Amino acid sequence: MKSLNGFDNNLDRSFFSRPTAVVARDLLGQWLVHGDLRARISETEAYLPMGDAAAHAAAGLTKRTKVIFGPPGHAYVYLNYGIHYMLNIVAEPVGTPGCVLIRAAEPWSGPGRLTKAMGINLSHYGADLTQGPLTILRGDAVPDSRVAKTPRIGIRKASEMYLRFLIA
DNA sequence: GTCACGATTTGT
DNA sequence: CAAATCGTGACG
Numbered sequence: 001m002k003s004l005n006g007f008d009n010n011l012d013r014s015f016f017s018r019p020t021a022v023v024a025r026d027l028l029g030q031w032l033v034h035g036d037l038r039a040r041i042s043e044t045e046a047y048l049p050m051g052d053a054a055a056h057a058a059a060g061l062t063k064r065t066k067v068i069f070g071p072p073g074h075a076y077v078y079l080n081y082g083i084h085y086m087l088n089i090v091a092e093p094v095g096t097p098g099c100v101l102i103r104a105a106e107p108w109s110g111p112g113r114l115t116k117a118m119g120i121n122l123s124h125y126g127a128d129l130t131q132g133p134l135t136i137l138r139g140d141a142v143p144d145s146r147v148a149k150t151p152r153i154g155i156r157k158a159s160e161m162y163l164r165f166l167i168a
Numbered sequence: 169g170t171c172a173c174g175a176t177t178t179g180t
Numbered sequence: 181c182a183a184a185t186c187g188t189g190a191c192g
Contacts, residue, residue, distance in 0.1 A: 006187095039173085043176070048173075054175070055175090056175085059188090059189070062188080062189070063188085064188060064189085066186080078175090079185090079187060079188095080174065080175065080176060080187095080189080080190090081173095081174060081176055081177085081184080081185070081186080082174090082184075082185030082186035082187070083174095083176065083177075083184065083185055083186085084174060084176050084177070086176090088175085101175055103175085110176070110177070111175075111176075113176090113177075114175050122187095134188065146169065151177090152175070153175070154175055154176065155174090155175055156174090
């Protein structure tokens with residue numbers, strides 16, 4: 001059964017409707033697809049629903065964070081430093097505001113360079129990644145032995161939490 | 169309305 | 181190390 005975008009192995013809603021850190025870890029090795037462009041996700045960061053001062057959702061439900069409180073599998077995109085678009089994927093069930101920042105996908109390093117290279121911008125805010133031109137395809141699973149965990153990059157709050165996942 | 173700030177990148 | 185550049189959230 002193919003999806004609207006023609007692919008038959010997209011990650012479905014249930015994949016994203018799990019604990020944020022688990023989704024972040026399991027997103028490694030999957031394919032980020034935008035139209036004809038595709039890139040293998042190699043680095044992610046989890047921003048938790050609770051007890052995470054660095055998460056935008058910690059500020060509560062606002063116009064900007066609205067999508068993070070919605071159904072999983074949707075895109076949370078925002079402009080950072082007035083220059084770079086950051087792509088996040090909403091995790092957890094509706095009402096639980098967790099999201100995963102896609103920090104890099106081969107061959108691109110850096111969240112800002114990735115979105116620029118793949119043409120992702122604010123128009124993708126709220127887009128459903130389980131269907132449509134912007135989506136995630138299932139790739140080969142990355143074994144724990146190849147997954148590294150470190151503190152997240154570029155944040156000032158909660159910098160001691162190990163919520164950054166990358167392929168070693 | 170005004171203001172400080174930031175999940176980055178690039179160049180000096 | 182500092183600049184670029186602007187939407188958001190806090191405050192009045």
